[in-house]
Amino acid sequence: MGIYEISLATMICINIILAVGLNMITGFCGQISLGHAAFYGIGAYCAAMVAKAGASLPVSLLMGLVMAGIVGVIVGLTSLRVREDFLAIVTMGVGFLFVGVVRQQEALGGELGISSIPSHGMGKLGFLALVLFLAALVTAFSLLIKRSWMGFAFDAVADDEDTASILSVDVTAYKLAAFAMGTAMAGLAGGLYAYFARFIVPDDFGFIPSITVLCMVAVGGVGSVFGVVIATVILTLMPEFFRFISDYKLFVYGALLFAVMRFAPEGLAGSARSLVHAIQSKGGDG
Amino acid sequence: MSDLMQISEVTVDFGGVRALSNVSFSVEQGEFLGLIGPNGAGKTTLLRAIIGTVTPQSARFMLFGRDIARLPTYRRARLGLAMTHQIVKPFHSMTILDNVALAAGHRRIANALWAMSSFSRSAERRRAMGLLESVGIADIADKSVVGQPMGVLKRLEVARALAMDPKLLLLDEPLAGLNHVEAARLADTVAGINREGMTVLMIEHNLGEILRVSHRLVVLDNGYKIADGHPVEVMQDQAVRTAYVGKEKKDAAS
Numbered sequence: 001m002g003i004y005e006i007s008l009a010t011m012i013c014i015n016i017i018l019a020v021g022l023n024m025i026t027g028f029c030g031q032i033s034l035g036h037a038a039f040y041g042i043g044a045y046c047a048a049m050v051a052k053a054g055a056s057l058p059v060s061l062l063m064g065l066v067m068a069g070i071v072g073v074i075v076g077l078t079s080l081r082v083r084e085d086f087l088a089i090v091t092m093g094v095g096f097l098f099v100g101v102v103r104q105q106e107a108l109g110g111e112l113g114i115s116s117i118p119s120h121g122m123g124k125l126g127f128l129a130l131v132l133f134l135a136a137l138v139t140a141f142s143l144l145i146k147r148s149w150m151g152f153a154f155d156a157v158a159d160d161e162d163t164a165s166i167l168s169v170d171v172t173a174y175k176l177a178a179f180a181m182g183t184a185m186a187g188l189a190g191g192l193y194a195y196f197a198r199f200i201v202p203d204d205f206g207f208i209p210s211i212t213v214l215c216m217v218a219v220g221g222v223g224s225v226f227g228v229v230i231a232t233v234i235l236t237l238m239p240e241f242f243r244f245i246s247d248y249k250l251f252v253y254g255a256l257l258f259a260v261m262r263f264a265p266e267g268l269a270g271s272a273r274s275l276v277h278a279i280q281s282k283g284g285d286g
Numbered sequence: 287m288s289d290l291m292q293i294s295e296v297t298v299d300f301g302g303v304r305a306l307s308n309v310s311f312s313v314e315q316g317e318f319l320g321l322i323g324p325n326g327a328g329k330t331t332l333l334r335a336i337i338g339t340v341t342p343q344s345a346r347f348m349l350f351g352r353d354i355a356r357l358p359t360y361r362r363a364r365l366g367l368a369m370t371h372q373i374v375k376p377f378h379s380m381t382i383l384d385n386v387a388l389a390a391g392h393r394r395i396a397n398a399l400w401a402m403s404s405f406s407r408s409a410e411r412r413r414a415m416g417l418l419e420s421v422g423i424a425d426i427a428d429k430s431v432v433g434q435p436m437g438v439l440k441r442l443e444v445a446r447a448l449a450m451d452p453k454l455l456l457l458d459e460p461l462a463g464l465n466h467v468e469a470a471r472l473a474d475t476v477a478g479i480n481r482e483g484m485t486v487l488m489i490e491h492n493l494g495e496i497l498r499v500s501h502r503l504v505v506l507d508n509g510y511k512i513a514d515g516h517p518v519e520v521m522q523d524q525a526v527r528t529a530y531v532g533k534e535k536k537d538a539a540s
Binding site: 145147148152155158163165166169170171174177 | 337338339358359360363364368369371375377378379380384388389391392394395396398400401402403404405407446450
């Protein structure tokens with residue numbers, strides 16, 4: 001494997017952690033977030049600062065994860081007051097706020113960002129192995145949550161909050177749990193990205209990355225862990241294989257988001273399910 | 287009989303409109319209480335205030351001597367209140383069985399952390415199946431709720447509420463939308479559950495059925511309680527006849 005393939009694979013795994021995290025919030029619990037990259041950024045900046053101060057890799061990653069999770073719970077508190085499209089606006093605002101604040105902070109490098117982040121010291125392949133392991137861990141954890149009674153309660157909250165509360169679901173606790181877990185995953189992805197890129201600027205965590213990750217979740221099929229993982233792989237590779245897409249990335253993602261919402265609102269996972277269903281019922285008839 | 291719940295001085299305003307004015311009555315342990323009244327009388331609002339999805343201007347709801355009027359809905363549900371909706375609200379992403387199984391697992395979901403490490407749904411699904419049998423829709427348990435007829439969804443609501451193991455069952459027009467055979471059957475089911483000790487507070491427009499199964503009637507009109515007593519006596523009450531039956535007769539005549 002060449003250096004290019006290794007870094008591409010690393011980026012795919014980081015994006016998987018990021019997208020699986022958003023799927024926790026938007027897919028499982030039904031709370032839309034247009035500012036997921038802000039938590040990715042919080043993780044990245046936090047890990048980068050801590051690493052530059054001399055902390056080890058595990059400590060920096062953990063700090064990024066915890067910090068993003070804490071801010072995630074605070075933003076999650078807004079989801080208790082506003083719903084659906086209003087929550088979309090609020091989370092979008094959080095995304096802009098993050099970039100706006102970071103740009104103005106000399107301590108965080110302002111527009112120039114943070115450079116010469118210490119090396120992880122495990123070699124490119126070693127780092128890929130770590131990121132791959134963490135992506136697998138996050139995906140497995142997410143599947144476990146989906147199967148647990150917490151996932152069952154998330155389904156209820158995503159469907160109808162008021163009815164869920166009549167059935168004794170503490171909607172507040174479940175929403176905050178979803179935000180805490182999803183944003184902590186974004187923080188972990190951010191920390192990994194900081195070590196991977198070793199140079200971060202505010203725009204790495206702006207509106208476009210937020211939409212990109214939302215696109216991965218929507219194309220994969222909101223709520224489906226496997227669908228989201230597959231869509232993340234495809235959408236991360238696509239601009240690499242088709243260079244011209246890279247120039248029109250935003251256009252392609254926007255068109256994709258529109259097409260999915262219009263023609264296949266359940267994404268890849270939903271389309272695959274209906275395909276299997278169609279084949280099965282055809283087989284049954286024949 | 288002792289009081290299970292004392293409902294006192296409930297007043298609810300929606301903007302400038304007073305939906306309920308100072309309504310008070312008690313629900314006794316083990317009774318089947320019917321709540322009736324013409325359209326717009328405030329019956330559903332009262333039920334929603336009791337469960338907590340409507341916030342009253344003032345109210346006291348003493349459940350076993352404890353005021354629950356300030357508690358959030360999910361805590362009232364944990365203390366033993368369950369409610370069905372007049373306009374059915376099934377979880378669309380789930381099968382009929384899982385709608386009920388979720389409610390049957392209300393102890394597992396009480397604590398989010400515990401819910402995270404709790405996986406088996408088989409006991410709850412068995413329990414849910416039993417409840418679906420009791421309301422007569424067990425044969426379609428594995429079907430999606432999407433596209434089911436009203437009769438099925440109404441019975442699903444009742445089964446889901448029963449799965450909460452409530453101490454007080456609040457039913458908002460469970461019989462509406464059912465044909466008279468289905469309605470009589472579901473009323474019998476609810477009456478049977480009541481005979482086994484469940485306290486029931488039921489709103490119903492189907493006067494024939496409510497008179498047949500309830501022990502006591504409370505009548506609301508225009509946000510006021512206008513009668514409270516034995517069904518036969520209440521229906522002979524002049525105020526009730528004017529507000530309720532009288533209006534219908536006038537309507538029928540016109």
